[in-house]
Amino acid sequence: MNLLESPKNETGESRVTKESQKNGEEEEMEDQEERKKKTSSYEGHNQSKAIRKRPLVRMNNTELGCPECVYVSLSCHAWMDHLRHIHSTTPRLAGLALLCKCGDESITSAHSEVCSISEITVIKKRDGPIRRFYDKKTTPQCVLCEMYPSCHSGYAQHLRKHHKSNLHDSGIYLICSCGFEVRNEPSAVAHLKKEKCDVRDFTLHKLDEK
Numbered sequence: 001m002n003l004l005e006s007p008k009n010e011t012g013e014s015r016v017t018k019e020s021q022k023n024g025e026e027e028e029m030e031d032q033e034e035r036k037k038k039t040s041s042y043e044g045h046n047q048s049k050a051i052r053k054r055p056l057v058r059m060n061n062t063e064l065g066c067p068e069c070v071y072v073s074l075s076c077h078a079w080m081d082h083l084r085h086i087h088s089t090t091p092r093l094a095g096l097a098l099l100c101k102c103g104d105e106s107i108t109s110a111h112s113e114v115c116s117i118s119e120i121t122v123i124k125k126r127d128g129p130i131r132r133f134y135d136k137k138t139t140p141q142c143v144l145c146e147m148y149p150s151c152h153s154g155y156a157q158h159l160r161k162h163h164k165s166n167l168h169d170s171g172i173y174l175i176c177s178c179g180f181e182v183r184n185e186p187s188a189v190a191h192l193k194k195e196k197c198d199v200r201d202f203t204l205h206k207l208d209e210k
Contacts, residue, residue, distance in 0.1 A: 060112055061119045067094065068130070076109035076120060088132045092200060095126035126177065126201065140204035143170055152176055152202040153192045156185035168207070177201035 063072045064079040068087045073079045076098060083089050091097060091107040101119035104111045112118050131138065137148040140155070144163045149155040152174045159165045167173055167184055174182040182188045182202070 061117070062121060064098075064120065064122055067096065067122070067124075076112040079122075080109055087130070088134060089130055093131040093133070095124060095128065095130070097123050097125050099123045131200075139200060139202065140174075143172060143204075151192070151200050152182045153185065153188035155202075155204075156182065156188045160185060171207050173205055173207060174202050175205060 059074040060076055061074075063074060064076065065072045066079070066082060066087070068083075071082055071086070073082065080091065083091065083094065087094075097105050097107055098109075098111070098120050099105050099122075100111060100115055100117060102115055102117045104115065105123075112120055139148050139150060141148050142155070142158060142163075144159070144165065147158060147162070149158045155174060156167055159167065159170055163170075167182070174188070176182060176191065180191050182191065
């Protein structure tokens with residue numbers, strides 16, 4: 001009896017094995033299809049995000065020339081990228097500004113993206129050599145540490161945040177390149193927003209100086 005029943009057992013086991021393999025293959029195929037759907041959905045989402053984030057660059061109605069070489073561009077954005085990547089500077093460091101025919105003066109390309117006139121020219125705001133990113137620090141050193149704040153409002157902010165102090169308590173005041181006297185942080189911030197001068201060009205003075 002054992003010899004006669006053994007083939008049946010083997011046939012039954014092989015049938016179960018084949019069914020298990022088939023079920024496993026079907027589950028694997030379903031998992032692959034599900035992963036493909038998720039991947040395609042994720043890629044489509046990323047593509048749509050990339051398309052939405054792509055900046056719209058408007059062309060200027062006048063050419064913008066580089067002060068250092070023969071490069072010209074109709075795009076304020078491209079012109080500023082050229083200054084940064086080729087000459088290691090910015091309009092602020094170079095003492096330049098973008099003057100639009102509508103009267104707006106700026107050191108960024110934001111205005112060119114919204115102005116309907118967009119007739120912009122490059123103007124010089126100060127004399128002297130063009131500053132570079134790698135130049136030695138030209139702003140005054142902090143009187144309480146070895147830091148070199150990059151602008152007059154940053155100097156006042158540095159004293160408050162890092163030394164719990166202010167210009168008056170430190171016995172100093174700052175004079176912007178335009179002649180404006182910075183006596184406290186609020187006046188520095190207000191001047192920074194109102195005026196278009198080079199706020200990186202300032203000098204430090206003691207309160208007891210005449």
